[in-house]
Amino acid sequence: MGVSLEHDYEINEHLSLHRTKIDAPYFEMEECAETQEQYGLLISLAPHVTFELRASAETTEDALVRSWNGQWFLMLMSIVIDHPIHFPVQSSHSGADIRLAKTHIENVYFGQTVFAPPKMVSSDEVTRVTELYGTFSSMLGVKRFTHACVVACNSHREPNRSVRIAAIWSGIEALMGFDYELRFRLALSIAQVLESDGIARRQRFLAVRALYDQRSKCVHGAGLAEDALAQCLSDSRALLNELILFFAARGSLMGPDEWTQLSLGG
Template identity: 30%
Template sequence: MMSLYSVADGQFTLANRNLVINALPKVPRATEAELQWAADNYGRFNAMLGNGRFQAAQRYYNNAHYLFDDDAKIMLLWAGIEGLLGIEAELSRRIALHAAILFDGDRSEKAAHLAQIKKAYVIRSKVVHGTGVDRASLPEAYFFASRLLVGLLRKMVELGRVPEASELDQLAASVEVR
């Protein structure tokens, strides 16, 4: 199901079904705030693992970091994002919109986040469809997709549920232009 791992004195070990793994470049130490968040949300996280979409997205996030090629990492992370958000049509716009709704911030921060996600999705599409991707942009695109997926997983743990796409569409449609 989930990889088992431990970190002690800078050493990283894990149980993984793959014979060859790409070691993480750096395993940062958790801050007190991060440890507190984990303690506060442990029960909700375990409950969320019963949700198929959440569980799949968590697995894709965990496994993506062990792949050797950034383009493969990007495809797996975006598969997790798309599945977690339940998006089946109008992918680019709806993913960006739904993710912006879920992230904290004021209107301008959400608008900036929306633009960043749409830009990152262009790279995802080039990777998936094999059309003219700038290989130098892949490490940053991988890092962005990784941050996006873990941020969405974190938000859903805090919510204690995975919102349906229709609920997020209703939230988006509830705004008025004046």
């Protein structure tokens, strides 16, 4: 499961996204593999390749670091488009471009499986990810923020929807930083930061409070009807993504004093 791109994109000087498709005959792929196992994996996955994340640097070590860090860009893109991106496969090419005299690392991502077709990512969505990537990256040292981001992406892979909902709400709670009176404080504070209009705030407060009640039924084993469970999962994930993007744009999470000031109307 993954994505397709409308165009190739230069993210910054060292990072870019490229549409990719492997059309080589299977017998030619044998030359690209060192073992029979690698060859089998390659021919199985090749038809599903849709794009590459490329990182470049003056040395192999720096290129590897940039390639690894560049995967956070894909995590942010997964959050923006609310769609999973799976299966990184890395290869290194030294001296591939003599003119630039750089080492290139290519992370290949597979955009289609038997489960779902790839999602097309629009240019506007890539632009939004690129604009947020700087502040998003600067916040990855904050464990609460990183936890929420990892949950937002990895929750797509969990087959049990109740478990996914529990994980998603752990991410929401991590972002907000509260450890008591969660039902009321989460609903009120989320409404305050995400809505500016009084009517919209009240509606958001009621919606988040109701969503938290559904979350509690899932976490404590009472369960929900299938349609309600699916809706709760969708709404919870959308809320987590919205909060991550809000704080990424803000450039920081909020501390206890800021929450108190906000609650008092300051």
